[in-house]
């Protein structure tokens with residue numbers, strides 16, 4: 001077949017070869033002849049001499065792909081040179097077209113007479129990462145942003161605009177299709193425009209011959225028509241038609257398909273209609289599906305952008321790489337405002353203002369929101385004191401509306417900037433837009449048609465008034481054809497207008513649109529409005545994906561008389577009393593205290609913020625600052641407030657150390673969302689049980705978890721706990737690269753569950769610490785995984801290992817004696833590990849910590865958590881655990897170990913053991929004739945126990961356990977009662 005006759009179709013006018021195909025027999029088969037051109041047909045027998053042209057009917061397998069970045073790869077177009085020239089010329093023309101199209105950003109204000117915003121001037125690098133969850137995320141988009149904003153240091157690979165097609169270092173295959181996800185307004189379209197503009201301006205990716213940017217909005221309007229792929233390209237990029245280019249197989253071509261979420265109806269990639277001929281006409285849907293599936297132009301590159309909810313339209317097998325636009329990081333937010341404004345003082349004022357408002361600062365992750373903020377603050381700073389700048393979301397959106405109305409009244413109504421912007425027509429239009437926003441949100445629609453507008457009383461025939469007036473609120477999108485499609489510039493603007501509509505309807509008619517109930521308008525208004533807001537809170541809490549969260553925030557914000565005042569004659573003042581608001585605040589606080597999920601309670605905190613009530617948060621913050629925060633006594637609402645503060649604070653959530661709050665299981669479970677948002681979680685020795693394993697396992701399975709290090713060392717997790725954790729480790733989304741399980745009572749069984757979890761998922765784990773456990777033979781399996789290049793695991797710590805570590809010994813702490821505390825008859829040696837009672841008084845300097853009369857001393861380190869140490873003794877000694885505050889001066893039993901409530905002692909002498917506490921002695925029936933031995937001490941502070949053991953070979957024989965509640969750190973201490981007695985701290 002490959003050696004068959006080649007047919008070359010030439011356009012006699014340009015001399016350019018347009019198309020050719022091969023035949024397997026002597027009679028040429030004419031697959032396609034363009035209607036618009038006159039062709040002559042000639043036969044070519046030497047395939048190699050025309051290598052630049054592909055043989056269409058033969059090419060079923062994907063072409064070898066070439067990198068799009070790197071050195072320029074001009075085609076070898078020497079044959080015929082005219083073709084090369086035509087392609088170059090066409091490329092130049094296309095570049096001019098794209099440059100013209102993308103050099104300015106459409107921000108609604110690009111109307112005649114107003115200055116244009118240059119893309120290169122305002123373009124700020126976006127935070128783009130590789131990967132991201134592939135499953136559909138149903139959460140409200142604003143909620144997703146807030147989650148993302150809590151993970152400032154995600155470990156994923158960061159991608160820049162120009163490297164979007166760059167092959168990742170760990171991938172052998174060049175990428176054909178890049179799927180880029182991102183919530184509304186996050187900058188996907190602008191990103192594709194910048195990519196195209198950089199190419200058109202010869203700044204990047206010059207190895208690409210043609211970039212063809214399409215939007216699904218434009219393609220939607222062609223759905224009724226039939227095109228071949230080549231015709232579709234010719235239709236949008238007439239330069240290619242004029243140059244007569246019909247073949248793109250051997251050219252580096254990039255198709256950009258922006259806004260898959262807007263594709264109507266959604267693409268059905270499982271549709272079986274296969275098309276491989278780029279010149280065969282069919283519906284646009286079928287063309288797109290075959291392009292995406294790689295049946296059409298397998299050599300082309302594709303870049304598809306979409307909001308997350310529609311990403312699943314592209315099955316995994318057709319995604320070469322998934323990337324996610326996450327908006328602006330904190331430094332990028334600043335950079336954006338610095339680019340936007342030239343006046344440095346103004347920029348600094350704006351930036352510092354944004355930082356003072358938590359909600360506004362978080363929302364500025366979304367570029368479109370940065371733009372709204374910039375528009376509002378720029379306008380307000382001209383006339384307003386900076387102390388009055390908007391601090392809540394509602395205020396910001398009200399001002400946005402006011403700015404738009406002002407612009408319209410100056411531009412179209414010939415009024416001055418000081419006149420009220422709310423003419424009756426403008427008021428009527430805002431009402432109509434509010435209705436439209438609400439009705440369409442109810443249906444889940446973000447894009448609407450003319451009929452939807454008409455239904456809401458918007459007269460489309462006076463489009464010049466409407467589209468001209470609120471261009472910035474309500475963006476009119478025109479495809480190439482006459483169908484008009486509309487959307488609000490951002491979902492949050494639609495939600496604001498919808499909330500305004502709900503508010504207005506209730507005030508004017510008593511109808512609660514959220515519940516569908518009508519209230520009888522009466523003097524019981526206060527009760528009715530209390531009920532109205534409470535129903536709204538309930539509805540939002542019941543909405544499964546947080547889709548009413550933002551509406552609720554706006555609705556509550558609109559209940560404040562100060563905000564109603566800003567909208568003057570647009571909204572009727574409700575006379576809503578502070579009593580009503582107080583009742584709403586109390587209701588929200590009650591809901592927070594009812595153990596609602598953290599995501600919910602966070603929105604409820606934002607609501608309190610809109611109602612200007614920060615009491616709960618302030619109280620916790622004050623306690624945090626003063627160090628008076630006693631986590632033992634926090635109520636559920638206070639726990640939520642603490643979680644809210646930690647999640648939304650400027651403070652880095654990189655490391656979450658449970659002991660900073662309270663080393664307890666309760667604290668871990670309450671602060672679980674903070675754990676999820678942190679990169680490293682340190683829980684070593686926090687007295688956690690299997691309950692925590694379950695919670696942590698679910699955190700590891702969750703798609704929004706950003707944990708990379710988990711330290712669970714020194715817990716009695718046992719095999720059962722480790723099995724539960726392994727479930728989390730198995731999950732494909734788990735990004736853990738370090739897991740510490742040192743001293744967790746793990747045996748072979750637990751270890752094998754870890755091995756199988758690691759094997760079932762090409763996990764990210766690099767370091768696994770299993771020291772001080774007894775992994776048995778499974779330890780070797782783990783070591784084998786380290787050797788195997790298929791696994792990322794590169795370090796497994798198994799030593800020390802063995803059955804002896806299934807005892808408190810695994811909590812071994814290295815202690816040293818503190819010479820400043822040693823009575824002057826105690827002689828220290830062996831690097832302060834050994835002490836002996838001697839006759840001669842030692843020449844120690846005076847020190848406030850020194851025991852004056854009692855022959856005692858203590859260790860240097862204060863102990864919390866769990867600790868174990870071993871002591872070799874001889875003679876007559878007391879081995880103790882004490883508080884630091886024990887008295888040093890004088891000879892009373894107040895100072896003696898065991899003689900007070902600040903110390904717990906074991907007395908050892910000639911094979912007898914007694915324990916002492918508060919001066920009370922308990923004789924123990926243990927007999928041994930030995931006058932020396934090894935005793936070990938195990939302190940479990942969280943559990944409130946001190947245990948003593950004798951150590952015989954590897955075995956621990958229990959002597960006694962004191963149970964109490966420790967209120968301070970503990971110290972090891974020793975008292976030597978006969979000259980020549982010794983105590984020596986030993987290793988294990």
Ligand SMILES: Nc1ncnc2c1ncn2[C@@H]1O[C@H](COP(=O)(O)OP(=O)(O)OP(=O)(O)O)[C@@H](O)[C@H]1O
Pocket residue numbers: 105106107122123124125126182183184185186187188189190191259306307336367368369371
């Ligand atoms: N990188 C950027 N630098 C500066 N401004 C940006 C950037 N990205 C986006 N913006 C601003 O945000 C607005 C919205 O961006 P864009 O239209 O690209 O969002 P999108 O993710 O495509 O949203 P949608 O899913 O709603 O189509 C732009 O009009 C522009 O004002």
